Amino acid sequence: MIELSGIDAAALGGTVRVLNGVNLAIAKGEPLAVIGASGAGKTTLLNLLALMQAPLAGRFTLDGDEPWARSRGERQRLRAGIALAPQQPPLPPRQRVAVAVLAARLPGMSLARSLRTLWSPPDAPLAQAALEQLGLPDKLWLRVDRLSGGERQRVGLARLLVSESRLWLADEPLAALDPARAGMTLTVLRREAAARGAALVCSLHQVDLALKHFPRVVALRAGRVVYDGPPDAIDEDLLEELYRSQDEAPPEIAPLPQPVPLPQAMCR
Ligand SMILES: Nc1ncnc2c1ncn2[C@@H]1O[C@H](COP(=O)(O)OP(=O)(O)OP(=O)(O)O)[C@@H](O)[C@H]1O
Numbered sequence: 001m002i003e004l005s006g007i008d009a010a011a012l013g014g015t016v017r018v019l020n021g022v023n024l025a026i027a028k029g030e031p032l033a034v035i036g037a038s039g040a041g042k043t044t045l046l047n048l049l050a051l052m053q054a055p056l057a058g059r060f061t062l063d064g065d066e067p068w069a070r071s072r073g074e075r076q077r078l079r080a081g082i083a084l085a086p087q088q089p090p091l092p093p094r095q096r097v098a099v100a101v102l103a104a105r106l107p108g109m110s111l112a113r114s115l116r117t118l119w120s121p122p123d124a125p126l127a128q129a130a131l132e133q134l135g136l137p138d139k140l141w142l143r144v145d146r147l148s149g150g151e152r153q154r155v156g157l158a159r160l161l162v163s164e165s166r167l168w169l170a171d172e173p174l175a176a177l178d179p180a181r182a183g184m185t186l187t188v189l190r191r192e193a194a195a196r197g198a199a200l201v202c203s204l205h206q207v208d209l210a211l212k213h214f215p216r217v218v219a220l221r222a223g224r225v226v227y228d229g230p231p232d233a234i235d236e237d238l239l240e241e242l243y244r245s246q247d248e249a250p251p252e253i254a255p256l257p258q259p260v261p262l263p264q265a266m267c268r
Pocket residue numbers: 011012013014015016018036037038039040041042043044045
C-alpha cells in the first residue's frame with residue numbers, strides 16, 4: 001500500500017531534516033505502532049504518510065503511485081483517501097460534535113451532499129455509533145468548546161471511525177486520556193480498523209500499550225528507524241537506547257539558603 005525507501009523529511013513547515021533514510025512498507029489493513037522519544041520524528045512520519053509534507057529525498061509510493069510526482073489536484077484526491085487524527089484535533093470550537101465528526105466524510109461527497117451534511121447531518125447515527133464506541137454516548141449535539149481535552153481527542157478519533165479512508169493515522173491518540181480510557185480506545189481503534197480493512201498507524205508514548213495492542217512496532221530514534229518488527233523482540237536495551245536522554249540524571253539543584261532567624265523584635 002505505502003512504501004518509503006530512503007526517505008529524508010523535514011517537519012511540517014520546517015526545512016531541517018528530521019527523518020533520515022527511512023525505509024518502511026505498510027500493507028493494506030496492517031496495524032502498526034510508532035514509538036520513540038519526544039522529538040524522534042513520529043509526528044513528522046505521520047504527516048509524511050498523510051501527504052502533508054513532501055520528502056526531501058527518497059522514494060514514496062502509495063498503491064504503486066508516486067503522489068509527489070503528481071499534480072497538486074491529483075495529490076489532493078489521494079490525500080482525501082487518508083484519515084489523519086492529529087494529537088490536537090483542529091475542531092472548530094463552535095461546531096456541533098456531530099458536524100465535526102462527520103466532516104471526515106466530506107472528501108468523498110458531492111458538493112450538495114457536503115453542504116447538507118454541514119447544515120443538518122444526515123449521517124448523525126453513524127457519528128453517534130462512533131462516539132458511543134469511544135465512550136461519548138451523550139455528546140453528539142454539544143458544541144466542541146464544551147468538551148474536555150480528552151473528549152475532544154476522542155471526537156478526533158471518532159472521525160477516523162466514520163471516514164471512508166483505508167489508511168488511518170493517529171498521532172498520539174492517548175495523549176489526553178486516562179489509563180482506563182487509553183486501553184479501551186486502542187482496542188476500539190484496532191477492532192474498527194480491522195473491520196474496515198484499514199491500515200492503522202498509531203504513534204504512541206505508552207510503550208506498554210504499543211507492545212500489547214500492536215503486532216508490529218516501528219521504533220524511531222533521532223529520525224532513524226532503529227527497530228521494525230514484532231513487539232516480543234523489543235528488549236530493555238532497545239527501550240533504554242530509545243529513551244536514553246529521558247533517563248539521564250536531572251541536573252543538581254543548589255540547596256535553598258537556610259532561612260535567617262529574624263531578630264525577636266521583628267516578630268512582634
Ligand atoms: N516547524 C518546524 N520547524 C523546524 N523543526 C521542527 C518543526 N516542527 C518540529 N520540528 C522538530 O522536528 C523534530 C521532530 O519533531 P516531531 O514532532 O516529528 O517529533 P515527535 O517524535 O512527534 O515528538 P513528540 O513525541 O514530542 O510529539 C523535533 O526536533 C522538533 O523540534
